[in-house]
Amino acid sequence: MNSMxxxxxxxxxxxxxxxxxxxxxxxxGVEERMRLVNRLAERNHREDTGGPFAAVVSRxxxxxxxxxxxxLVLTYDLSSLxxxxxxxxxxxxxxxxxxxxxxxxxxxxxxxPCVMCYGAAMWSGVTRLVVAGEGDDLERLTGFDEGPxxxxxxxxxxxRGIEVQSGVxxxxxxxxFRAYGQRTDAVVYNGRG
Amino acid sequence: MNSMxxxxxxxxxxxxxxxxxxxxxxxxGVEERMRLVNRLAERNHREDTGGPFAAVVSRxxxxxxxxxxxxLVLTYDLSSLxxxxxxxxxxxxxxxxxxxxxxxxxxxxxxxPCVMCYGAAMWSGVTRLVVAGEGDDLERLTGFDEGPxxxxxxxxxxxRGIEVQSGVxxxxxxxxFRAYGQRTDAVVYNGRG
Numbered sequence: 001m002n003s004m005x006x007x008x009x010x011x012x013x014x015x016x017x018x019x020x021x022x023x024x025x026x027x028x029g030v031e032e033r034m035r036l037v038n039r040l041a042e043r044n045h046r047e048d049t050g051g052p053f054a055a056v057v058s059r060x061x062x063x064x065x066x067x068x069x070x071x072l073v074l075t076y077d078l079s080s081l082x083x084x085x086x087x088x089x090x091x092x093x094x095x096x097x098x099x100x101x102x103x104x105x106x107x108x109x110x111x112x113p114c115v116m117c118y119g120a121a122m123w124s125g126v127t128r129l130v131v132a133g134e135g136d137d138l139e140r141l142t143g144f145d146e147g148p149x150x151x152x153x154x155x156x157x158x159x160r161g162i163e164v165q166s167g168v169x170x171x172x173x174x175x176x177f178r179a180y181g182q183r184t185d186a187v188v189y190n191g192r193g
Numbered sequence: 194m195n196s197m198x199x200x201x202x203x204x205x206x207x208x209x210x211x212x213x214x215x216x217x218x219x220x221x222g223v224e225e226r227m228r229l230v231n232r233l234a235e236r237n238h239r240e241d242t243g244g245p246f247a248a249v250v251s252r253x254x255x256x257x258x259x260x261x262x263x264x265l266v267l268t269y270d271l272s273s274l275x276x277x278x279x280x281x282x283x284x285x286x287x288x289x290x291x292x293x294x295x296x297x298x299x300x301x302x303x304x305x306p307c308v309m310c311y312g313a314a315m316w317s318g319v320t321r322l323v324v325a326g327e328g329d330d331l332e333r334l335t336g337f338d339e340g341p342x343x344x345x346x347x348x349x350x351x352x353r354g355i356e357v358q359s360g361v362x363x364x365x366x367x368x369x370f371r372a373y374g375q376r377t378d379a380v381v382y383n384g385r386g
Contacts, residue, residue, distance in 0.1 A: 001213045001214070001216050001217070001218055001258055004205075004210065004213070004258075004260065004261065004283075004287075005260055005283045005284075005286040005287045006204055006205045006209075006210065006283070007202060007203065007204040007205070007283075007286075008202055008203065008279075008282040008283060008285075008286050009200060009201055009202015009203065010200065010201065010202065011199050011200040012197075012199045012200070016199075017197065017199065020194045020197070021194070023194050024194070025194055065194055065197075067197065067198055068197065073291050074291070076291075077285055077286075077289055077290050077291045078282050078285050078286075078291060079281065079285065079291045079292070079293075079313070079316045079317045079318070080273070080278050080281065080282060080313050080316070080317075085273050086201075088272065088273065089201040089271050089273060090197075090198040090199070090201060091198075092201075092270055092271050092272065093198040093200075093201050093270075093271075094197075094198045096270060097270050098266050098267070098269075098270045098271060098272045098382055098384065099272070099382065099384040099385070100272075100384055101384045101385045101386040102386075104386065114312055114316075115308065115311060115312035115315065116309055116310075116311070116312025116313045116315070116316060117309075117312070118308060118309070118312070118340075119307055119308035119309025119310070119311070119312060119340050120272070120273050120309050122308065122309070122338075122340055122383075122384075123272045123273070123307075123309060123340075123382070123383055123384055124272045124273075124384045125272070125384025125385060125386065126384075127386035145315075145353075147311075147312050147315055147316075147349075148343050148345070148346070148349040149343075150341050150342075150343050152341070153341070156340075156341040160338075160385065161385055161386040162386070189291055189292070189316070190315075190316055191291065191292040191293055191294045191315075191316055191317045191318025191319075192292070192294045192318060192353065192354060193294040193295075193297065193318065193320035193354040193355070
């Protein structure tokens with residue numbers, strides 16, 4: 001076996017750091033954090049760097065933002081680069097550990113995670129998930145497949161020490177999904193045979 | 194906001210390329226592919242580069258191996274670097290696309306994927322999943338939490354064009370898990386608060 005690829009990775013697009021440069025280091029209110037998530041999600045698809053999704057990892061006590069992520073599937077041609085995976089990975093880079101658990105962190109996302117990111121959140125050690133909403137609006141507005149979730153997904157999180165808050169700036173989130181779905185060049189990056 | 198981390202990634206440990214250097218470029222039999230998976234999984238934990246898991250992406254028609262992956266959570270301190278994510282990402286690097294679907298590829302893994310990798314496989318475009326086994330042996334032998342899967346996980350795959358074959362070299366796979374579970378320094382990297 002030769003010519004085997006050996007490395008992969010991702011870097012936030014330059015516009016992300018430019019976008020957040022003027023923001024305070026801590027966002028104590030949950031709506032402030034979700035407003036940042038929605039802003040990054042909207043700009044991500046407008047910039048054509050990925051789908052209309054973003055995520056923010058912050059400290060539960062202070063609201064200090066440790067990392068931000070946007071969906072980068074299209075930028076890097078890697079199907080696992082959903083916003084949650086990017087934000088979680090960057091928080092782990094920052095703290096130098098695969099286990100965010102002892103740091104008491106929140107993951108905020110602009111919709112309930114897909115089945116992959118449901119697991120990614122579960123293994124990361126975040127202890128709180130905040131989402132703008134859940135249900136079939138996202139799939140209806142954008143065409144994305146979010147995968148087969150269990151009805152007791154929230155209880156399964158809570159059993160593992162992850163609390164869930166839903167319904168934060170939901171209308172703002174669905175407005176972003178609607179705008180993406182209305183683009184004639186929107187890409188639905190669910191790989192299929 | 195400043196000092197925000199911006200990049201993350203992974204590279205296969207040098208021993209992986211050394212390990213496969215003498216193997217043929219194509220492994221036409223499913224047991225040959227699983228034997229490679231089990232071999233890489235075993236060596237991965239012996240080398241202390243990650244948990245006892247490996248994955249291989251190959252062409253369904255010829256058995257040509259496009260990429261291999263091992264669990265690299267502990268090497269890079271990134272909780273999403275399960276073997277499946279590594280192998281899928283490297284196949285996408287090799288083919289230059291997030292959608293492996295048109296290439297008719299198989300993902301072989303030494304156990305049924307956890308809930309995160311279930312989604313990662315689903316979004317990658319692989320059209321065939323081969324696993325050494327499924328059920329609670331893995332969790333019992335190693336202590337890993339595989340997450341809440343739906344009872345109809347296989348039908349959900351098939352509905353999306355992904356066929357599943359289970360029970361390939363199962364005893365060899367569980368022997369690796371048992372060896373890992375018996376290590377006094379085994380790490381169970383399910384992040385928890």
